[in-house]
Amino acid sequence: MHLHKSMVNFTRFQLPNGLKVLINEDITTPLVAINILYAVGSRNEHPDRTGFAHLFEHLMFGGSANIPSFDEPLQMVGGENNAFTSNDITNYYITLPADNIETGLWLESDRMLALDFSEKSLNVQKNVVMEEFRQRYLNQSYGDIWLLLRPLAYKVHPYRWPTIGEKMEHIQEATLSDVKSFFETHYAPSNAIIAISGNINASNGFALVEKWFGNIKSSASKKQQIVPEPAQTEARTLTVTRKVPFDAIYKAWHIPSRLDKGYYVCDMITDLLSSGKSARLYQTLVKEKKLFSDINAFVSGDVDAGILVIGGKVMKNVPTETANLAILEILSNLSQTPISARELKKVQNRYETNLLLSQTNALNKAMNIAYFEMLGDANLLNHEVDKYCSIAPSDVANTAKAIFTEQNCSTLYYMAENN
Amino acid sequence: MILNRSEQPLIKDIESFNISKAPSLLLPNGIPFYYLNTGSSEMIKVEWMFNAGNWHQSQSLVAFAVNNMLIEGTARYSSLQIAESIEFYGGHLGFHVDKDNAFVSLMCMRKYLPQILEFVEDIIKNPTFPELELETFKNKHKQQFQVEQTKLKSIARIVHTRMLFGNEHPYGCVVNETDFDQLSCMQLLGFHKQFYHAKCCKIIASGKVAEAEINIIEEHFGSNDWSSPETTIDMQYAIQTETEQRVFIEKPEAVQSAVRIGKILVNKDHADYVGLTVLNCILGGYFGSRLMKTIREEKGYTYGINSLYVTFSSAGYITIASEIGTSVTNNAIDDIYAEIELLREELVSAEELSRVKNYMLGEMVRMFDGPFAQAESLISLLEYNLQYKHFNETIEKIKSISSTNILELANQYFEPSSFHQVIVGKLE
Numbered sequence: 001m002h003l004h005k006s007m008v009n010f011t012r013f014q015l016p017n018g019l020k021v022l023i024n025e026d027i028t029t030p031l032v033a034i035n036i037l038y039a040v041g042s043r044n045e046h047p048d049r050t051g052f053a054h055l056f057e058h059l060m061f062g063g064s065a066n067i068p069s070f071d072e073p074l075q076m077v078g079g080e081n082n083a084f085t086s087n088d089i090t091n092y093y094i095t096l097p098a099d100n101i102e103t104g105l106w107l108e109s110d111r112m113l114a115l116d117f118s119e120k121s122l123n124v125q126k127n128v129v130m131e132e133f134r135q136r137y138l139n140q141s142y143g144d145i146w147l148l149l150r151p152l153a154y155k156v157h158p159y160r161w162p163t164i165g166e167k168m169e170h171i172q173e174a175t176l177s178d179v180k181s182f183f184e185t186h187y188a189p190s191n192a193i194i195a196i197s198g199n200i201n202a203s204n205g206f207a208l209v210e211k212w213f214g215n216i217k218s219s220a221s222k223k224q225q226i227v228p229e230p231a232q233t234e235a236r237t238l239t240v241t242r243k244v245p246f247d248a249i250y251k252a253w254h255i256p257s258r259l260d261k262g263y264y265v266c267d268m269i270t271d272l273l274s275s276g277k278s279a280r281l282y283q284t285l286v287k288e289k290k291l292f293s294d295i296n297a298f299v300s301g302d303v304d305a306g307i308l309v310i311g312g313k314v315m316k317n318v319p320t321e322t323a324n325l326a327i328l329e330i331l332s333n334l335s336q337t338p339i340s341a342r343e344l345k346k347v348q349n350r351y352e353t354n355l356l357l358s359q360t361n362a363l364n365k366a367m368n369i370a371y372f373e374m375l376g377d378a379n380l381l382n383h384e385v386d387k388y389c390s391i392a393p394s395d396v397a398n399t400a401k402a403i404f405t406e407q408n409c410s411t412l413y414y415m416a417e418n419n
Numbered sequence: 420m421i422l423n424r425s426e427q428p429l430i431k432d433i434e435s436f437n438i439s440k441a442p443s444l445l446l447p448n449g450i451p452f453y454y455l456n457t458g459s460s461e462m463i464k465v466e467w468m469f470n471a472g473n474w475h476q477s478q479s480l481v482a483f484a485v486n487n488m489l490i491e492g493t494a495r496y497s498s499l500q501i502a503e504s505i506e507f508y509g510g511h512l513g514f515h516v517d518k519d520n521a522f523v524s525l526m527c528m529r530k531y532l533p534q535i536l537e538f539v540e541d542i543i544k545n546p547t548f549p550e551l552e553l554e555t556f557k558n559k560h561k562q563q564f565q566v567e568q569t570k571l572k573s574i575a576r577i578v579h580t581r582m583l584f585g586n587e588h589p590y591g592c593v594v595n596e597t598d599f600d601q602l603s604c605m606q607l608l609g610f611h612k613q614f615y616h617a618k619c620c621k622i623i624a625s626g627k628v629a630e631a632e633i634n635i636i637e638e639h640f641g642s643n644d645w646s647s648p649e650t651t652i653d654m655q656y657a658i659q660t661e662t663e664q665r666v667f668i669e670k671p672e673a674v675q676s677a678v679r680i681g682k683i684l685v686n687k688d689h690a691d692y693v694g695l696t697v698l699n700c701i702l703g704g705y706f707g708s709r710l711m712k713t714i715r716e717e718k719g720y721t722y723g724i725n726s727l728y729v730t731f732s733s734a735g736y737i738t739i740a741s742e743i744g745t746s747v748t749n750n751a752i753d754d755i756y757a758e759i760e761l762l763r764e765e766l767v768s769a770e771e772l773s774r775v776k777n778y779m780l781g782e783m784v785r786m787f788d789g790p791f792a793q794a795e796s797l798i799s800l801l802e803y804n805l806q807y808k809h810f811n812e813t814i815e816k817i818k819s820i821s822s823t824n825i826l827e828l829a830n831q832y833f834e835p836s837s838f839h840q841v842i843v844g845k846l847e
Contacts, residue, residue, distance in 0.1 A: 028459050028789065029788050029789060030437070031788055067424070071706055075705065077430055077781070079781060096781065103428050103430070124717065124719040127719025128716075128721070129722075131675065131720070134675050136722075138674050141566060142566075212422070245562075245566055277498075278506045290558065293558070346509075349507065349508060349531075360460050360462060360791065361788075362788075
């Protein structure tokens, strides 16, 4: 493969206060994307205050020490921004016309310096987040699947609750002093990575970052010890009944952590199973046997050991046990018969395509650079496809055999009330 | 140097920016072919646009089924062979139908374009809509439709467009579960013959589109063997807005109500269109909008609320959409109408108007960020038979609009009693 042509190049710099800065120059776009990753997510929450990292993300838009509104000055220069929280990170991003990059850095630096903590902003955002909880998880059919599947698959690790929080009461109970101490612990420059991609000269970019972030005080953030999830030793099953039109099945298996070779094999397995219309689950279970109306496989993509999930909605009048056995049959096939060279090449071509595609967008590049730097080295990004391409058919069979065991599996039967 | 953190760095106005025009040529069979060779990456995107949207169907779901089933088999290849071959070369094939048009889009590495086009040509020209595949398609989509029908926001959206356009109009027509059972292979073949041929087609390529790519696209899609009897009659429908202005659909178990409030407005070729997009943006078109500020950021009634200005070939409408906690639904609706009233009573401040203008100009810059975005922008012109100068005119209009213009537009178009509202959920 000629991957040398499609590298994402960047230069790296670290400020004395610990902030890591990475810049990718791309003169083909009129924009710049600024991505700031804080290495804090729902994994860092106290079990009695779940959902806090995400609630905090909302508060980051409520104004900072010297700037009453985050959004308005950005809109004034044609910029747009958003953020997301995952189990592992909280990620903030801006795209704006390149000439106005300084406004973006000014805004981001001020909220890293200090937030304008207010009781009113906290109360409003608690309500907003509770409405988000209702909208995404409670007010639509199948919305609570993750609220059920996570605590089934994890018993110890904080991945057992979703980023929105285990329950709404936890959000309701958050206090302003929780907010302040969370900020002090996790929003230090040394816990952040800033990645910039777009129409910017790297040395100008560094100078501007230094200007706005250089005098933010470093604070010693304590590295939190997180107890790993112990190996699962017996099959787990949960059956719930809901007012939904059709039964659904979700199955989760524990897989290795993000940088382990086994992770890449598991991710490839999910592509063999469910990427595209020629993939195994779709061809066999939707088209041939007509057991599911849709079915997907994916890995959770977490930094620590995560899960591989297969889930879908069962066709009317098909018993869930029949549907479950049909999934297991496909998985056992995967561990017994080596995949063909052609099928392997198919998924590898897919990775190459996706890589090229991800490089056509400045924001995408900035996000990826920051994420892989958080994992240890932004340059890992440029070796992702190599890792997938080094996987042999025997790796797939061996990993499938090791992962898809009964004792490693949690199954959620999500039953329609009137069936 | 001491930083002045309370003052925004110097703002550089978006004066103008480079709008790359796509060169175009006519293929031998008359298909307009546009190409944007701007990519620095090795990717290419090819889009086929057909006048084959819902507007043209005489029975519900036919346009959708034809478009989505192109890939389910031809005389030469089975459904699996097609999917496997395209996916083997890393190609992503997408299908999309809207009210007026239907699209097939291909994204792939340019080195594999020749291999993939073999199959794309066959599925676009010679689909057979096999009986067994149609059966699977119906059952699968019917079930997905039933799931969709349980979502309150989906019900609100569907009922709202029906209220605005009427159930007999293609923009308002409601799909029923039994419509899936009515689909037949004959019908799909007939619709395909009538609407998927050179005279109804435009092709747009973007990314790495050099000589070789242009030639191969012409080879597959430029020939004269691909036409149809000229029987295409342009259907006409009258908009029949329902007289009932408020609909409430009760869902006793809801924890939020899905709300839609809106009305029919002019579409893109009208002189007031750009001004109305600015007005809509102020009301609910961006994160800093008045609706977001009042209903989310001040009161915390919702996770999100926005006002969308949707346009089709022959009409447009504005729709304010939100999901709101049931205990505050009534308060939020009162606030929405109050915000509409306010736009009719008070001039927008210079500061707010300038922020909205700059935000919208920034959006325009994003519309031309890279080859694929540029192709999407071009398609948004082709859908309305507009020329590239439309973009420059839009920019000029946005820049020149005044607070007085906004007030006048609000008074002309935003009479609160002319809005139609639907609530699906619970009122406490």
